[in-house]
Structures are given as structure tokens and as C-alpha cells.
Amino acid sequence: MKRLLSCVLASASLVLSAFPLRAEPLKVGVIGTAPFVMQNGDQFEGISLDVWRAIAAENNVQFELVGQATPAAGIDAVEQGRLDLLVGPISITPARLARPDVDFTQPYFFAKSGVLLPLKAPPLFRRLQVFFGWAAVSSVLALISVLATVGVLIWCAERRQNSVQFPRAVLPGVANGMWFALVTLTTVGYGDKAPVTRVGKGITAVWMVMSLIAVSSITAGLASAFTLFLSGASDGGIQSAEGLKEQRVAVVAGTSGEELARRGEMRIIAVKQLADAIEQLEKGHVEAVIFDRPAIRYHLKANPRLGVRLAPFSLAEETYGFALQPNSPLRTPLDVSVLKMQRSKEIETIAGRYLF
Structure with a gap:
């Protein structure tokens, strides 16, 4: 009988040491959005509140809920000791963990960041902006540079023996050379301009081979811009x-x-x-x-x-925990309760009532 009584007293001592007795209820801050935190008048409900109430009931904890303006304000209140705990979808981030006077429980919910x-x-103006992006602009500049280079080379080779098609004057001659380079690049082949010198034909032969290789890369940016414009994407x-x-x-x-x-x-x-x-x-x-x-x-x-x-992509994985001060006597019993609820799938059941 004495052995049984001592076991009961020991068990009671363990329970009391897990969550110390307090003269007043815990001050529990609440912040977040649906479905984790929803306020109906003075009443709070949601996934985070249901999880917390289950933990509090298991540990016989009395508490009062105090609404917070923002997660940052709630974390500041915990850090300054004005709150014992902050409940809600509080993401455990590197910046928050780096704060010396803030700690977190075991994560009770795992999610992802979303993008809307x-x-x-x-609108049309926004769609036209794709033509001013670096991919499109760089492709145009590269195309003009290549055509100008080939045009100058052709003009230099042809201006003396073929001045009818490639005039000796610089601007008309180079312009005709660029026109010839463009016609050759696009394989249109009008035939209105053609080299007659060996050097000119050699430059043209090299340009024909290069254009077969370069045309796809040069026009890739322009093709991408046109695709975005026609599809309506920005x-x-x-x-x-x-x-x-x-x-x-x-x-x-x-x-x-x-x-x-x-x-x-x-x-x-x-x-x-x-x-x-x-x-x-x-x-x-x-x-x-x-x-x-x-x-x-x-x-x-x-x-x-x-x-x-x-959007079909996300920016990061999110883990939600309850915020509290480092070395808080609440930490261990909260962690134990969270892990027990995860293993029994109680948290999954709670979340399912709101999310599905």
C-alpha cells in the first residue's frame, strides 16, 4: 500500500514539474489568418487554436488569449516578457531564430509559401514591355552588330569592282552590304545584290555557314519575346x-x-x-x-x-511553431504534447476539418 502511494505521489510530482503551477493564467498571444486563426467576436478558433487548446487541456493549463496586431508585434511581446506564449501560424525562420530572447516549440504544422x-x-502596354527586356534587346543588338560587320566587309571587298551594287560612298555602300547580309541570313535570296570578287565570294561563303549556326541563337530572344506577347504572359x-x-x-x-x-x-x-x-x-x-x-x-x-x-511553384518550406522565451518551463511539456499529437495524427485530423 505504501509502495502504491509513493508511486502515485511520484507521478503527481512529475506532472506538476512538467508544467509549473502559476498563480495566474498564462498570457497567450494570438495572431494569424484563416484557417489557422479566426476570430468571431471575442472568440478565437482555427487550426492553431484547436492544437493549443488540446495541449492546454492535456497539461491542465489555464490561459487567457490576447489578440496581436501582427506576427512581428506578437514576437516582440514574447521577447519583452509581456506574453508567455504566441500561438498561430508562426513560421520558424532563420531571422526569428537568430533573436536571442525568442525560441520556438517543435513544429506542429508543415506547409509551403505560396505565390498568387x-x-x-x-494589359497591352504591360505585354509590350517584353520587347524591352534584356533578352530581346541583346538579340537585336547582336543581330545589328553582325549585319554591320558583314556589310562593311562585303563593301570593302566589292566597292572597286562592283560599285554599281555596292557604291564607293560609305553610307550607301555599307547599307547595301548590310542588306545583302540580311537577305543571305534569312535565305530569301532576292539576287539584287551579289559579290563578284573572289574575296567577296569568300566572305559570303563564310557568312552562309556562320548564319546557319548563328541564326537560332540570335533570334532566340526575339522568338521568346514574341511568344510571351502572343500568349498574353508578362x-x-x-x-x-x-x-x-x-x-x-x-x-x-x-x-x-x-x-x-x-x-x-x-x-x-x-x-x-x-x-x-x-x-x-x-x-x-x-x-x-x-x-x-x-x-x-x-x-x-x-x-x-x-x-x-x-502559382505552381513555391518559394520555401514553412514550419509553424509556438513562440516563447528561451529556457521557458513551458518548452519541454509543449514539445512532448506536440510530438504526441503528431504521432497520433490528432493534428492531421484537426487540420482536415478546416482544409479539406
């Missing part, structure tokens, strides 16, 4: 993540999307919430929106008539 693009084709970050560089993107201030945009050297337009970012995209003020992919999917499902689409 316009659904409709850009030149920039539409096709891949790399294309977002130096493009205008809308991000929600204080989120990991802002950090990703800064790292990708994008032109950041910071707004207060996802709906504002999408409005900027629909009005053509930005080229893309960067936000967490699950939240984007949930928003698009709730608003199917929006003129935007989810």
Missing part, C-alpha cells in the same frame, strides 16, 4: 520563383513572406492583411502576392470569384 498571380492577361516572375526578382510583390507586414521577398530582392509593398494584398494584385499595382500556401488556398476557396490564381 493575376488570373487575366496583363515578362517577369510568372514562370518561376527566380522571375520574381525586382518585381513588385505585396506581402502582409511582419510575416515570413516579407522576409522571403527581401531575400529574393523583390520590391516590397507591405499591407495589413491578405485581402488587401489580393486587392493590390487585382488592380495591377503589384505583380504577385507572397503568403502561406494553406491560407491562400482557404481564402480562394471562400472567395472563388477572385481574379487571381495560385
Whole structure:
């Protein structure tokens, strides 16, 4: 009997040491967007809140929820000791981990960053911009340079014995030489200009062989620009993540999307919430929106008539955890509860109620 009593007391001691008793409830900050955090009056719900409430119930923890303006503001409150914990889709990023007075629990949710693009084709002026991109401009410059070089060589070789077709005057002679080079390059072969000297014919023979090799690379940029123009796509970050560089993107201030945009050297337009970012995209003020992919999917499902689409690529993997101070007595019991919920697929079940 004594042995049984001692075991019960030992178990109770372990439970109490796992989550220390407090004279007042934990101050738990809440921040995020649907489906992770949703506010209905004074009540909070969503994936993050359901996970936290399950953890709190398992550990017999009393708490009060305190809404936060932005993730950055919530993390600052944890760092300064005004909050015991920050709950929501808080991405564990290198910049946040580098803060000495902020720590994170084990990730309770794994996601990806998402990119929203316009659904409709850009206006005509935006489409014409593809012809002023470096690929198109460099191709035109290379083509003009090659034609000018061949034109000068042909003129120098033909101007004395073939001055009728290639006049001795510099401008008319070089112009006729460039015309001959262009006709030869395109294999049109009008026959209105032709070399008669051995040197001229030799230059022409070399140019014919070179044009067969060079024509594809010279015209590649122009062909790409015409393809983009006719398809209605814009030149920039539409096709891949790399294309977002130096493009205008809308991000929600204080989120990991802002950090990703800064790292990708994008032109950041910071707004207060996802709906504002999408409005900027629909009005053509930005080229893309960067936000967490699950939240984007949930928003698009709730608003199917929006003129935007989810890009097939993402910028980074996202891991969500709860923020707290380093060496907090909450850390170990929270980690244990998160891992138990992951292994039992309880978190997956909670997420399924909102996402599917």
C-alpha cells in the first residue's frame, strides 16, 4: 500500500514539474489568418487554436488569449516578457531564430509559401514591355552588330569592282552590304545584290555557314519575346520563383513572406492583411502576392470569384511553431504534447476539418 502511494505521489510530482503551477493564467498571444486563426467576436478558433487548446487541456493549463496586431508585434511581446506564449501560424525562420530572447516549440504544422498571380492577361502596354527586356534587346543588338560587320566587309571587298551594287560612298555602300547580309541570313535570296570578287565570294561563303549556326541563337530572344506577347504572359516572375526578382510583390507586414521577398530582392509593398494584398494584385499595382500556401488556398476557396490564381511553384518550406522565451518551463511539456499529437495524427485530423 505504501509502495502504491509513493508511486502515485511520484507521478503527481512529475506532472506538476512538467508544467509549473502559476498563480495566474498564462498570457497567450494570438495572431494569424484563416484557417489557422479566426476570430468571431471575442472568440478565437482555427487550426492553431484547436492544437493549443488540446495541449492546454492535456497539461491542465489555464490561459487567457490576447489578440496581436501582427506576427512581428506578437514576437516582440514574447521577447519583452509581456506574453508567455504566441500561438498561430508562426513560421520558424532563420531571422526569428537568430533573436536571442525568442525560441520556438517543435513544429506542429508543415506547409509551403505560396505565390498568387493575376488570373487575366496583363494589359497591352504591360505585354509590350517584353520587347524591352534584356533578352530581346541583346538579340537585336547582336543581330545589328553582325549585319554591320558583314556589310562593311562585303563593301570593302566589292566597292572597286562592283560599285554599281555596292557604291564607293560609305553610307550607301555599307547599307547595301548590310542588306545583302540580311537577305543571305534569312535565305530569301532576292539576287539584287551579289559579290563578284573572289574575296567577296569568300566572305559570303563564310557568312552562309556562320548564319546557319548563328541564326537560332540570335533570334532566340526575339522568338521568346514574341511568344510571351502572343500568349498574353508578362515578362517577369510568372514562370518561376527566380522571375520574381525586382518585381513588385505585396506581402502582409511582419510575416515570413516579407522576409522571403527581401531575400529574393523583390520590391516590397507591405499591407495589413491578405485581402488587401489580393486587392493590390487585382488592380495591377503589384505583380504577385507572397503568403502561406494553406491560407491562400482557404481564402480562394471562400472567395472563388477572385481574379487571381495560385502559382505552381513555391518559394520555401514553412514550419509553424509556438513562440516563447528561451529556457521557458513551458518548452519541454509543449514539445512532448506536440510530438504526441503528431504521432497520433490528432493534428492531421484537426487540420482536415478546416482544409479539406
